Amino acid sequence: MFNGLADWWDGVELWLAQAPFPVQFVLVMVVVVPLCLVAAWLLDALFGKVARVFGAARDANDSDRSS
Template structure:
């Protein structure tokens, strides 16, 4: 089993080395970018879960998918429209 896996890995590595350089870069990026993104997301989720478990606040939940919205509001001077950030717990009325 292990010998077959090593032979397969060696075959893929040899095939990749024989490709022209632009194809090598494209193929490696097409595989590594999504893989690194998934690993980073997994590490982020695990860190949030561990932090929520170790906190002193009872029933703490990790801040998953916390979004800040942007709403249109009139500027105080009345000369135009600006975008203001509105997050959880903030009101979208003019301040």
């Protein structure tokens, strides 16, 4: 199964490398840019949640020290 997937990917890669530049550009704009935007949104949400957790813990420590 893995060999079949690797062979398929090699074919796609060869086709893309041999495609004219305008086709490559359109594929990047249609496929890669949306994937990057989704990845950036997910990472922002994840790191925002982590920052809130650690920020709340730090705020609790700071209020303990001031008492």
